Amino acid sequence: MTTHVVVMGVSGSGKSTVAEGVAERLGWTFAEADEFHPQSNIDKMARGIPLDDRDRAPWLRDLGGWMAEHAAAEDDTVITCSALKRSYRDVLRRDVAALAGGHRVVFVHVHGPFEVIAGRMEGRRGHFMPESLLQSQFDTLEDLEPDEHGFVLDVRHSPQELVTEAVERILP
Numbered sequence: 322m323t324t325h326v327v328v329m330g331v332s333g334s335g336k337s338t339v340a341e342g343v344a345e346r347l348g349w350t351f352a353e354a355d356e357f358h359p360q361s362n363i364d365k366m367a368r369g370i371p372l373d374d375r376d377r378a379p380w381l382r383d384l385g386g387w388m389a390e391h392a393a394a395e396d397d398t399v400i401t402c403s404a405l406k407r408s409y410r411d412v413l414r415r416d417v418a419a420l421a422g423g424h425r426v427v428f429v430h431v432h433g434p435f436e437v438i439a440g441r442m443e444g445r446r447g448h449f450m451p452e453s454l455l456q457s458q459f460d461t462l463e464d465l466e467p468d469e470h471g472f473v474l475d476v477r478h479s480p481q482e483l484v485t486e487a488v489e490r491i492l493p
Contacts, residue, residue: 322423324349324397325388326491327413327471329404330431331458333438334476335483336401339431342484343491344399350391354402357383371457374408381412389416392424404428405461410469429487430465433476 326349328340337353344351362376384402391398404410414426439455465471472490474483 323392325426326399328401328429333441334431338480339483340399340401343487346488349397349399352400385413385416392417406463428471430473
């Protein structure tokens with residue numbers, strides 16, 4: 322059985338920092354979901370236009386396919402992905418769940434107050450996602466539901482604390 326961790330949340334929440342720390346601590350394969358976006362999605366966000374479900378669909382399928390390929394190879398993974406809606410998380414789970422052998426997907430939601438995350442985004446340089454789109458992400462965000470395997474981390478904790486808590490809660 323393999324485990325596939327999706328570190329989720331709005332832009333600027335610290336997904337990449339937490340995911341990289343978890344992958345390093347566990348020695349698991351890491352991927353940054355932003356690297357899977359087609360250029361058209363990046364260009365759209367850079368212009369301050371939120372992605373819609375049509376924009377996200379092929380990107381989510383590619384991420385789910387990447388996870389399924391690693392699951393088939395018995396390789397545990399950690400990936401970042403906003404995974405804002407339940408339907409998006411369902412896509413990520415679907416391909417892995419289709420494999421025999423009880424592979425599991427765990428969602429680690431890095432979450433906190435809008436003001437805290439907006440403040441982080443103000444200091445961020447070189448990222449295509451403008452702060453102006455943060456509210457649209459909060460508006461789209463659907464909390465993890467009780468039947469989804471995952472948990473929430475408080476963005477106000479230090480990155481080291483977040484990584485430690487995530488690792489402790491991920492390992493069976």
